[in-house]
Amino acid sequence: MPDLIKVAKFGGTSMADAAAMRRCAAIVHSDSDKKILVVSATSGTTNLLTEFASDVSSIRRVEIAKQIADKHYAICEDLRDAEGAKAEIEKILQELNVIAGRNQIMSAMLRDEILAMGERLSSVIFARILTEEIQSPVRWLDARTLIKTDSQYGNAEPDIPEIEEAAKKHLIPKLNEQVVITQGFIGSDKNGITTTIGRGGSDYSAALIAEAIDADVLEVWTDVTAIYTTDPKIVPEAKPITEISFDEAAELSVFGAKILHPATMVPAMRKNIRVYVGSSIDPEKPGTWIVRDTKEHPLTRAISLRRNQTLLTVHSLDMLHRYGFLARLFEVLSRHKISVDLVTTSEVSVALTLDYNINTPGKSRLTEEVLNELKEFCSVDIQEDLSLIALVGNNLDATAGLSGPLFSLLEDVNIRLICHGASSHNLCFLIDSHQDEDVMRTLHKKFIS
C-alpha cells in the first residue's frame, strides 16, 4: 500500500492539450503516493457538447461533432502511439456522429449521454499519455460504475452508500497495484443509465471518491496557483491564501469563488480529508491547503462576489393567516427545485435571493408556472441583476469592531438585503451590480490588505 492515499483531480485547462496533459503526468510521476486521478473534459468541450445537446439544427450538430473530433485527434497526434489513441477515441466519436445525424428531440437522458463524452474522451487520451510518461500500467475506470446517482439527469444527486459499495468492489482492489484514472462529472443511475452531476461537478466527483475510499488528501489541480483573498482580476492586491479552514472554503465556494464546485467541501468535511488546490501549470508555486483547523483565524480571510442574483420579495395576502405562510412558500420553491440562498423575514413578508440557473446561465429559475403558484397566496416582487458580496472569515457573527467600519465604508451603497448572524464564517449583503467592483476594492483594502 502507498503511504498516503490521494485523489487528484485535473480540470479542463489541465487537460487542454497534450502538453498540458504531460504536465499533469509529471505531477503524478513526481509523487509516489498519488493514485486515483479524476479528470474533466478538455477545456471548452463540455460547452460544445451542451450546445450540441440543445435545440440546434442537425447541420450545426455535425459541425460540432467534427470540431470535437478534430480537437481530440490533434491531441492524439502528439502521442507516441498516435494511431492507437485515435482508434480508441474513434469509437466514442462515432457515437456522437450517430446522434448528430439523427433528427430527434433531445431528452434529458440523451443529453447526459452526450455530455459524458467529453470526460470519456479526455480520460482515454490522458491514460495513454500517463502510460507513456510514467511507464507503469494505468488502469482506466469508467466512473459510471463508481458514481451512483439518482435519475435527475443533468443534476443528479449522488448516492453516498452506493458509491461506497461500488468503490469497495471496483476501486479499492486496484489501489495496491497502479494508477487508476477515472472521469469527473459523470455517473449512472440504478438502471445503469448515464447521468451528470451538474456543471463544474468534477471537483465534487473527486471529493466523493476520496470520501468513499477514505483518502488522506484530495488534490484539485487547476489553472490558478491558489485560492486568493479575492478575485485578482477585480482587486489586483489580492493575495494567495496558504491555509484556510473547511468552513471558510465551503462559504467561499458557495458565495462565488469559482475555484471549487460548491459541493466539494461536503464529503471532505465528513471524512476530514485535507484538500490541496494548486496549479498544474506552475505546480511548484505554493497552493492553498484546506484543513479542518487552521493555525490562524483571521476575522476576514477573503471576500467573494456572486453576480446574477435575483431578489424575490413576497407579501402574504392573508394577514390573518398567521402560520403556515413560510411553509407554503418554501413548499412551492422546493417542489420546483429552486434553491434559496439568503432569507430575511418580517411578520408578513419574506425577501429571499435565488441564483441564476447554473445549467442555463442567464436564466432565472422563476418560471411563469412558479410565479403563478406564488401569486395564489402572496404578492410577488422580483429584482434581477444584483450582486452578492460576502466577507468570509471567523467570528463574523459577533460584530464588535466590524459593523462600524463596514457600514461607514458602505455609506453610499444601496444595500438591498443583509445576512448576518446565521454563520460565524460569513457576512453578506446584496447590492446593485454596477457598484460591486468598487465595493470589493474598498472592502479588501480595509479588511484584508
Ligand code: ASP
Ligand atoms: N466538464 C464538466 C464541465 O465543464 C465538469 C467539470 O469540468 O468539472 O462542467
Ligand code: MG
Ligand atoms: Mg471547475
